[in-house]
Amino acid sequence: MDPVTFAKALADDTRQAIMKQLCCVWLSVSDIVDGLDGRVNQPTVSHHLKKLEEAGLVDVRKEGRQRLYTLNQERLTMCCGLLIETFAPDYHGAYIPVEEIE
Amino acid sequence: MDPVTFAKALADDTRQAIMKQLCCVWLSVSDIVDGLDGRVNQPTVSHHLKKLEEAGLVDVRKEGRQRLYTLNQERLTMCCGLLIETFAPDYHGAYIPVEEIE
DNA sequence: TTGACATATTGACGACTATCGATATAATAG
């Protein structure tokens, strides 16, 4: 996964707010919209979910007429590992075992 | 450090190319411009260095009429640790010891 | 002080993107 694509997916307040909501739970689009409490409306949330999905940062599951989303923690961890491997080689071995990440 | 600011600093091809050059070495602005091999010119590099500096991702040192930059690997590692702590709690303990990062 | 070099800043322009309202698509209930 390209580190620039990863960074771009994270480079937005609303998207990170959505990611926080999706951490460890499956939520429908409406749930997310409600959780953002009027900050943005449904089409905007769908737009961000699409971007996150393209970056592989969320998983999707269809349930009835809903689409349930959740955060892909493993993918996120791998991308962070790649960042450290690329830009912080002095810390790479110390903090993140390569063989576990790649 | 705000994860959104961190992500925005990384969310550009040219900026990541500059970061790669600055990994483990001190380079002047002209060195970086040369290293990018005509891709962008000097004002653009200065612009990106300013952004990276504001994000705390590079350190600066004055030497004569030059300004030498280098990548702050520790800062980058800390930010990645914060991302994992925030968005991948299931992997946090496993991959990155908190007390070493924060 | 003057000239040359290194870097930063400014202003303009184009590309991208976050957001919205409106609408289309999909799936269920009656």
Add this chain to the structure above:
DNA sequence: CTATTATATCGATAGTCGTCAATATGTCAA
């Protein structure tokens, strides 16, 4: 089949951002 609910897509708009040419600032040499 029709109505309703859930989500995605479209078109438009405003704001952000990367880039450049031109210029300003700062530093050293002669």
